[in-house]
Amino acid sequence: MTHFDLAIIGTGSGNSLVTPDFDDKRVAVIEEGLFGGTCLNVGCIPTKMFVYAAEVADTIRGSATYGVDSTLDGVRWRDIRDRIFGRIDPIEAGGRDYRVNGPNTTAYLGHAEFVGPRELRVQVGDHVDEVTADRIVIATGAHSVVPEAISQSGVPFHTSDTIMRIDELPSSIVILGGGFIASEFAHVFSALGVDVRVVTRGARMLRKEDERISAEFTALADRQWDVHLSAEVVGAKSSAGEVALELASGELVSAELLLVATGRRPNTERLGLGKAGIATESDGRVTVDEFGRTNVPGVWSLGDASSPYQLKHVANHEARVVAHNLVHPDDLQAFDHRFVPSAVFTHPQIASVGMTEAAARESGADVTVKVQEFGGTAYGWAMEDTTSIFKVVADRRTKLILGAHVMGPMASTLIQPIIQAMSFGQTAPEVARGQYWIHPALAEVVENALLGLEFD
């Protein structure tokens, strides 16, 4: 039994909890998988590096629109893959080495589970270590959910954990799901020349987005990929290098590879939470208060393990808050979940923050809405844009912005002034006219959207 001041389970955002405040303390860092967690190894970072390559390919394909003729000679998948992981893998290895051999942390490379309120059992290979700590942080992340119709069928399938490491591009891929991961990989694979089929149970893709964005994105998705909506998968079979999904309608959707992207569940099932008396929500998340505390004194949680948002910027924010709270018990900071933005790096790109129009109306606000087309600005003319929109939702009485929903190039960057305005309580007219907007930058889309809102 070894006692620590702090034990951290999971090295995604959990890794950043080892601040200089712990320089003279004993810290255990426990990791059963890759150091750096999901975002670095199998999430945000590699996916966006693939997206960038996909966008270069799309730019070449679309260049004739601007009078610039070019042809895409080919896509070297292994080179794309190896450039990406050639950069990421050494960072993972360096992070692991720093915790294993670096100062004041003890790294346990194995699976942790609770055996008591502040007591862990860590399985490292055949060896078991007992760890106790004054404070324990659960930062165990989440994992892909695979529907039984697939897992019970015995067909080969990928999740986001494995698909980026394949050796050859398939000629076709069927993606199960219509959310963030499905939309991003559909973009990557189709831009790299793969025939993409999407099968999702929702009536629209990205159905949690604002209704207009979700509807218009679904229409554009249908033009790029073979999209099957409202589809229930009842089984799957494989033969001769093909996987076929059997839909309740009787239809078969087949392709060379299957990627399952049907949501992610918190890694809390094999954590022995019951033995420690740690409460969870109905969806498996660890229950925490606004400071990141569980119901068990000294046990904290953050990120995908406990957060309602499965986003890296949220996990990082929560880690910063918990890092402060661990060493300032009399001056606790609260999580700020007021205006959590997100972006889907698909084609076209999507970004959103705050309430959808429907949610704003339901909230009782006196809603005013402006949808600004990119094509109505000078930069949009340069891009020959016909589909991109910037939608702002505001309160007519207070003039405060309630939400923004963007579909088009650079959506994830263009939305930032709105996130800033909402976070600092600036009104739409203040943001629109209280500063210069560079002409004729794409940001004029944001300026025009704000100016187009009607107030009394």
Ligand SMILES: Cc1cc2nc3c(=O)[nH]c(=O)nc-3n(C[C@H](O)[C@H](O)[C@H](O)COP(=O)(O)OP(=O)(O)OC[C@H]3O[C@@H](n4cnc5c(N)ncnc54)[C@H](O)[C@@H]3O)c2cc1C
């Ligand atoms: C394909 C994909 C793309 C994504 N893209 C984006 C994006 O563009 N932007 C964005 O904001 N978010 C994105 N996300 C979400 C983002 O990756 C996560 O929200 C974030 O990484 C969560 O961080 P975390 O620290 O909570 O968990 P993780 O980073 O998952 O870390 C948890 C760690 O805990 C370890 N662990 C779990 N259980 C145990 C145990 N019992 N014992 C020991 N170790 C354990 C795991 O091995 C893991 O390393 C993406 C996710 C995926 C899957």
Ligand SMILES: NC(=O)c1ccc[n+]([C@@H]2O[C@H](COP(=O)([O-])OP(=O)(O)OC[C@H]3O[C@@H](n4cnc5c(N)ncnc54)[C@H](O)[C@@H]3O)[C@@H](O)[C@H]2O)c1
């Ligand atoms: N750019 C980003 O920020 C980014 C990128 C990837 C992932 N993520 C995070 O990871 C989370 C998980 O991503 P995800 O795409 O797996 O989940 P998701 O919740 O975004 O989407 C799941 C999709 O699968 C569909 N689905 C669920 N069960 C199904 C079934 N049995 N048959 C057919 N369709 C089914 C749902 O209708 C939905 O369209 C996201 O919610 C997001 O928070 C973020």
